[in-house]
Amino acid sequence: MESASAGxxxxxxxxxxxxxxxxxxxxxxxxxxxxxGATVGIVLLALDTSRHAxxxxxxxxxxxxxxxxxxxxxxxxxxxxxxxRDSRRLLAGAFVLYAVALACTALSVGxxxxxxSLCTTAVAGCCGPLLTGGxxxxxxxxxxxxxxxxxxxxxxxxxxxxxxxxxxxxxxxxAAALTGPxxxxxxxxxxxxxxxxxxxxxxxxxxDGRSTAPTPSVREGISLLFRHPALRRVTILTLVSALExxxxxxxxxTYGPHLxxxxxxxxxxxxxxxxxxxxxxxxxxxxPLRGDPEVWARRLFAxxxxxxxxxxxxxxxxxxxAGFVLxxxxxxxxxxxTLASRSAYAPPGARAxxxxxxxxxxxxxxxxxxxxxxxxxxxxxxxxxxxAAGATTLAVLLALADQLATSRRPLAPPxxxxxxxxxxxxxxxxxxxxxxxARPDRGA
Numbered sequence: 518m519e520s521a522s523a524g525x526x527x528x529x530x531x532x533x534x535x536x537x538x539x540x541x542x543x544x545x546x547x548x549x550x551x552x553x554g555a556t557v558g559i560v561l562l563a564l565d566t567s568r569h570a571x572x573x574x575x576x577x578x579x580x581x582x583x584x585x586x587x588x589x590x591x592x593x594x595x596x597x598x599x600x601x602r603d604s605r606r607l608l609a610g611a612f613v614l615y616a617v618a619l620a621c622t623a624l625s626v627g628x629x630x631x632x633x634s635l636c637t638t639a640v641a642g643c644c645g646p647l648l649t650g651g652x653x654x655x656x657x658x659x660x661x662x663x664x665x666x667x668x669x670x671x672x673x674x675x676x677x678x679x680x681x682x683x684x685x686x687x688x689x690x691x692a693a694a695l696t697g698p699x700x701x702x703x704x705x706x707x708x709x710x711x712x713x714x715x716x717x718x719x720x721x722x723x724x725d726g727r728s729t730a731p732t733p734s735v736r737e738g739i740s741l742l743f744r745h746p747a748l749r750r751v752t753i754l755t756l757v758s759a760l761e762x763x764x765x766x767x768x769x770x771t772y773g774p775h776l777x778x779x780x781x782x783x784x785x786x787x788x789x790x791x792x793x794x795x796x797x798x799x800x801x802x803x804x805p806l807r808g809d810p811e812v813w814a815r816r817l818f819a820x821x822x823x824x825x826x827x828x829x830x831x832x833x834x835x836x837x838x839a840g841f842v843l844x845x846x847x848x849x850x851x852x853x854x855t856l857a858s859r860s861a862y863a864p865p866g867a868r869a870x871x872x873x874x875x876x877x878x879x880x881x882x883x884x885x886x887x888x889x890x891x892x893x894x895x896x897x898x899x900x901x902x903x904x905a906a907g908a909t910t911l912a913v914l915l916a917l918a919d920q921l922a923t924s925r926r927p928l929a930p931p932x933x934x935x936x937x938x939x940x941x942x943x944x945x946x947x948x949x950x951x952x953x954x955a956r957p958d959r960g961a
Contacts, residue, residue, distance in 0.1 A: 534661050537720040541659055542673055544719070545652055548612055548712035549681030551705040552648045554689035555619055556581050558705060559626070559638065561690070561698035566627025576631055580622070583638040584645070585884065588877040591646030592735050595873035598651055599732045599866060605717050608647055608655070612713035615644035616706040623702035648709075649678075650876030652716075654869040657860045659720060668805030668857055675853040676798035683791040738870030741863075746923045747811045750916040751858040752875060754818045754851075757912035759879045761825065761905035762848065763886025765790060768905065769841070772898025776834040789838045793845020800846070801853045810857035815916055817851035822909040829902035 563577030594611075601607045618641035625634045653674055660670035685705070692701035733741065742752045766787050773782030806813050824847045828840030855875070863871035886908075890901055 534659070534720075537659050538670060538673075540715050540719055541652075541656065542677055544712040544715040545674065545677040546681055547708045547715070548615075548648045548652070549677055550685035550688070551615075551619075551681075551709040551712070552645060552685070553682045554685030554705050555641070555702070556584055557686040558689045558693065558698055558702040559584065559622065561693045562623065562626050562702060565693075565698050576626075579631070579635060580626070580638050583635045584642040585880060587639055587642035588645050588880045590643060591650065591873040591877035592739055592870055594643070594646055595651060595654070595869040596732065596735045596738060598647065598654070598869040598873075599738075603721065604655055604869075605719050605721065608652060609713040609717040611644040611647040611651070612709050612716060615641050615648065616709035616713070618644070619709070620703060620706040623699050623706070626699075646873045646877055650872035650874075651869055653856060653876075654859075654863075654872035655719075657868070664807065665805050667860065668807070668853075669802055671856045671860065672798060672802030672805060672853050674856060675849055676795065676802065678852070679791065679794040679798050679849060683795065732866040733864075733870070735870070738867045739874055741867055741871065742874060745862060746919070747858065747862045748871065750919050751811055751814050751855055751862070752878075753915050753919065754814050754912045755855050755875055755879055756882050757915065758818055758821065758851070758909040759882035760886035760889070760908040761821070763883035763888075764890035764901060764905045764908075765844070767887055767890040767894065768898050768901045771894055772837065772902065773834070775898050776831070776837055782834060786838065786841050789841040790845040790848075793842035793847075794849040795845075796842070797846035797849025798853070801850055806854060806857060810854055810861050814851065814854040814858055815913055815920075817847065817854050818909055818916075819913045821847040821851050822906045822913065823847075825902055825906035825909065829899050829906065 559580045560574075560577035563573060563580055598604055598607055618637045621637040622634050622641065625637060656670055656674055657667060660667050689698075689701045689705065692704055741748065743749045769786035769790065770783035773784070773786040774780055776782065821844065824840065824843040828837060828844055831837035831840045859871050859875060860868075886905075890905075893901065893904075896904075
């Protein structure tokens with residue numbers, strides 16, 4: 518009798534936690550779908566209004582750049598998020614501002630000077646980092662105690678990126694064909710607004726309204742990615758491999774038609790990549806990663822490079838399709854390992870800065886990969902795939918070299934009580950060990 522009454526509060530807590538996670542994933546799917554579809558919608562709208570001033574492909578490219586470039590300002594927003602007494606309000610406010618600014622763009626393109634539309638698009642772009650890394654940085658406090666629970670939640674989070682990145686552009690393209698690109702963009706604004714309404718109902722990640730961990734400055738938060746050994750290695754893997762992720766959609770447009778002799782074959786390869794990513798997210802959710810996330814990251818990025826080589830060596834279009842599915846699976850697994858690593862090693866007072874800065878830098882490097890691949894399209898799909906695999910292989914080798922150099926570095930003598938040893942490295946005292954996800958994250 519007593520044991521049943523004692524277990525009732527625990528059951529209610531688990532149900533409350535599950536409801537909070539469901540709301541989190543619904544909000545994440547809505548807002549990330551809106552973020553991914555916005556670029557496609559803006560370009561389609563610019564092309565549709567090409568007969569007016571401020572329309573056309575060039576205007577679409579400028580608007581797309583205005584939406585993505587402000588991600589580099591993410592660390593300043595993340596610093597504010599780390600210091601917020603109630604992160605739900607800041608996130609929901611950012612989602613509402615994103616929706617309003619994007620709606621202004623939808624209503625202004627082709628009707629007012631292009632500069633006005635660029636300004637409203639840039640405002641929406643400034644909110645972008647909170648739609649991605651900023652929201653993910655709050656997940657650890659909602660997922661509950663235990664490594665398995667944390668890793669499963671990170672797998673679901675990775676799935677929202679994959680589903681949002683696939684469904685958002687597809688739904689925008691379909692809606693644009695039926696009702697027009699302006700209406701499709703406005704529908705994305707409604708989705709972002711709905712995500713804001715759900716986010717404000719999430720469980721409070723700081724029940725006492727106070728942060729228990731110090732928040733480093735923006736400069737310290739950025740440098741943390743490179744001063745903390747494990748975070749530095751995961752950052753290397755994330756950024757260098759982002760060149761491949763930006764290259765793959767461009768490669769598909771040339772590699773598919775070369776093998777199948779059909780112009781639509783490239784789009785099918787891109788779809789196979791997305792389906793593989795979805796399958797990988799489902800796999801890592803059903804069977805969560807266990808153990809040191811940094812070790813998993815190195816292994817899984819090596820797997821990504823290997824599957825890319827297999828896709829490059831495909832003799833037929835059918836085997837290339839299978840290869841792109843495997844690349845998508847490996848991409849989802851490796852991405853989940855980076856989420857787990859950031860959650861494990863980021864200090865509680867700088868969690869948002871670690872997530873958002875990594876995401877912003879990744880967006881920038883992905884754009885570089887896309888641009889470089891477009892410029893080198895004449896090399897052919899196979900060669901470009903091998904070069905992309907080489908970039909990811911380089912990332913793994915750099916991470917391994919850093920691991921070797923760090924392990925050989927002599928440890929600094931322990932500091933004298935009450936002061937730090939002169940010249941000794943300053944430790945990141947609040948950084949979590951690899952198993953830190955087994956404990957609830959206080960103050961984040």
